[in-house]
Amino acid sequence: MNLNHVLWAVGLAILIALPFLAPPYFLHLVIQILIWAFIYTAWSLMGRFGFVSFGHGAFLGVGAYVPALLWNYYGLTPWLGIPLGVAGAVLLAIVVGYPCFRRRVVGHYFALVTLALSQVVLLSLVAARDITGGSLGFTQKAVGHSWYALQFPEKGYFYVIAVLLWLAGLAAWRSIDRGIGREALEAISEDEDAAAAVGIDVMRQKMRVTIVSAALTAVGGAIYGQYVMYLNPETVSGIAVSLQIVFAAIAGGVYSLLGPSVGSLLTLSLTEGLRVWFGTDYIGAANTIYGILLVLCIIFMPQGIVGSLQGMRRRGAIAKPLVTLDRQSATRRPSSAAQ
Amino acid sequence: MLTVEGLSKRFGGFLAVNQVSFDVRAGEILGLIGPNGSGKSTTFNLIAGNLRPSSGSIRLDGREIAGESAHVVCHQGVGRTFQIPRPFRKLSLLENVTLAAFYGEAGRISRLDAERRAVEALGMVGLPSDAAASTAGLGAAALKKLELARALATKPKLLLADESLGGLDRAEMERAADMLLDIRNRLGITIIWVEHIMGVLMRVVDRVIVLDHGEKIFEGKPGAAAADPRVTEVYLGKAQA
Ligand SMILES: Nc1ncnc2c1ncn2[C@@H]1O[C@H](COP(=O)(O)OP(=O)(O)OP(=O)(O)O)[C@@H](O)[C@H]1O
Numbered sequence: 001m002n003l004n005h006v007l008w009a010v011g012l013a014i015l016i017a018l019p020f021l022a023p024p025y026f027l028h029l030v031i032q033i034l035i036w037a038f039i040y041t042a043w044s045l046m047g048r049f050g051f052v053s054f055g056h057g058a059f060l061g062v063g064a065y066v067p068a069l070l071w072n073y074y075g076l077t078p079w080l081g082i083p084l085g086v087a088g089a090v091l092l093a094i095v096v097g098y099p100c101f102r103r104r105v106v107g108h109y110f111a112l113v114t115l116a117l118s119q120v121v122l123l124s125l126v127a128a129r130d131i132t133g134g135s136l137g138f139t140q141k142a143v144g145h146s147w148y149a150l151q152f153p154e155k156g157y158f159y160v161i162a163v164l165l166w167l168a169g170l171a172a173w174r175s176i177d178r179g180i181g182r183e184a185l186e187a188i189s190e191d192e193d194a195a196a197a198v199g200i201d202v203m204r205q206k207m208r209v210t211i212v213s214a215a216l217t218a219v220g221g222a223i224y225g226q227y228v229m230y231l232n233p234e235t236v237s238g239i240a241v242s243l244q245i246v247f248a249a250i251a252g253g254v255y256s257l258l259g260p261s262v263g264s265l266l267t268l269s270l271t272e273g274l275r276v277w278f279g280t281d282y283i284g285a286a287n288t289i290y291g292i293l294l295v296l297c298i299i300f301m302p303q304g305i306v307g308s309l310q311g312m313r314r315r316g317a318i319a320k321p322l323v324t325l326d327r328q329s330a331t332r333r334p335s336s337a338a339q
Numbered sequence: 340m341l342t343v344e345g346l347s348k349r350f351g352g353f354l355a356v357n358q359v360s361f362d363v364r365a366g367e368i369l370g371l372i373g374p375n376g377s378g379k380s381t382t383f384n385l386i387a388g389n390l391r392p393s394s395g396s397i398r399l400d401g402r403e404i405a406g407e408s409a410h411v412v413c414h415q416g417v418g419r420t421f422q423i424p425r426p427f428r429k430l431s432l433l434e435n436v437t438l439a440a441f442y443g444e445a446g447r448i449s450r451l452d453a454e455r456r457a458v459e460a461l462g463m464v465g466l467p468s469d470a471a472a473s474t475a476g477l478g479a480a481a482l483k484k485l486e487l488a489r490a491l492a493t494k495p496k497l498l499l500a501d502e503s504l505g506g507l508d509r510a511e512m513e514r515a516a517d518m519l520l521d522i523r524n525r526l527g528i529t530i531i532w533v534e535h536i537m538g539v540l541m542r543v544v545d546r547v548i549v550l551d552h553g554e555k556i557f558e559g560k561p562g563a564a565a566a567d568p569r570v571t572e573v574y575l576g577k578a579q580a
Pocket residue numbers: 334335336337338339350355373374375376377378379380381382422503535
């Protein structure tokens with residue numbers, strides 16, 4: 001029983017007690033923090049190995065819109081709609097990921113390709129406004145409390161769902177750590193040729209982690225949609241959300257299990273806090289301060305908040321490169337096989 | 340065991356390997372030598388699947404492997420080292436080699452077995468195998484040993500050792516040569532040894548192939564190589580000038 005166990009126990013106790021003690025607004029905030037924490041964790045499954053995707057807004061959007069559209073137009077239960085959305089996101093991940101990995105698109109170029117992907121999904125959602133409501137957004141048909149429709153006006157239900165989802169995200173992270181997958185992905189992120197030379201199927205490993213990451217992100221998008229019952233292309237797809245995911249995860253720390261979650265906690269609390277504090281007097285001020293704080297955080301704590309704190313606790317144990325976005329700055333390196 | 344026929348590699352307009360053919364017999368140590376830039380490492384990259392041949396055939400025990408992916412060639416039983424060591428710096432020594440043991444068998448062994456094999460391989464080359472040992476601060480000789488341990492851990496039947504022992508002193512070179520000999524004698528692994536300095540290599544190899552400008556200019560016993568006028572001209576002439 002070490003300090004870590006105690007912290008986990010205290011944390012879980014607080015999570016269990018929360019719905020009974022917290023006022024609804026606060027609970028609403030916590031649910032959002034948990035859902036986004038799950039999404040940021042899903043992104044970090046790739047991000048922690050230097051595969052920096054700016055395309056997760058696309059997976060989020062597909063995951064959120066597919067079940068919502070199927071529900072409104074065909075009355076299809078989200079229990080089927082969500083898997084279909086996830087399948088769509090996975091398909092997208094394969095269509096974009098496969099050629100990228102095949103042609104060794106890494107670093108900046110990978111970031112650009114994926115950035116384009118998230119914008120393509122946003123523009124498609126806006127363009128199909130007859131079906132999706134375009135930039136006005138899309139509201140699911142509400143039927144009150146229903147398991148079939150996965151709609152619960154009482155916050156308690158979504159609170160439990162959000163907690164389970166978040167724990168599932170942490171479990172996915174741990175499952176990579178437990179096997180030999182972490183070492184394989186670290187090796188790949190460092191040197192694909194050397195990794196292949198010891199028998200690692202680089203393509204397959206990268207595809208797998210990408211698919212898992214995209215699928216979980218789509219699930220996150222779907223649950224978010226079911227919870228807020230309103231979708232807008234700007235808030236669940238496109239460059240803005242992709243950046244939000246990348247920044248929050250990196251600010252929290254992509255090398256630590258709880259880093260992305262802390263990123264979610266801090267960014268959402270900060271946004272809410274600044275919004276309440278500034279009210280409507282200085283529109284834009286909250287966003288500016290938010291942006292500045294984020295930039296400072298990323299510059300001065302390159303391993304993220306959690307990573308930096310852990311670093312202080314056991315100096316020297318973590319020795320990761322400072323800049324996370326750019327572990328393989330070279331794009332396709334056909335010539336690097338020599339020597 | 341390995342049959343290379345008409346192997347060529349073109350980089351743009353430049354022929355790095357030109358119509359090279361040779362055989363490797365099971366159990367031998369074959370020296371592959373030649374001056375800088377003669378195409379030795381490129382030949383290795385072609386066999387190991389890191390590069391795709393422009394033309395030619397590479398058969399391993401009768402099975403065509405030219406153009407296969409590097410991990411597939413590894414699974415077929417070809418291990419390789421890189422001339423300039425490419426350790427995974429974020430992993431410990433043991434993790435580096437465990438990874439090779441695990442994936443070298445295409446993940447068909449347990450992690451525990453992989454680790455056991457890694458400890459063995461590290462012991463064989465004389466590197467520490469405790470979990471804490473890291474790659475930080477390893478010198479040139481130790482990094483070469485790590486390359487070797489990683490290749491051995493994949494359980495190869497054919498080892499492509501791109502040694503080019505630059506950066507090592509005389510005694511370290513001799514030890515490296517002994518180690519290759521030991522690997523062949525004790526583990527029965529067939530070896531192609533790339534080197535551009537002839538001296539140390541000649542003591543250990545059974546046969547030698549000499550490349551110059553991507554072409555094979557000699558094949559035969561080490562003793563005969565030293566006496567061959569073409570080899571002396573393009574190779575020894577340069578090296579000793
Ligand atoms: N990926 C590549 N792209 C273009 N040219 C290359 C590439 N790899 C090797 N070359 C060129 O091919 C030639 C052969 O290189 P190679 O590395 O095979 O030589 P080598 O015999 O291993 O030399 P050394 O003894 O210096 O290691 C060189 O002129 C090199 O510049």
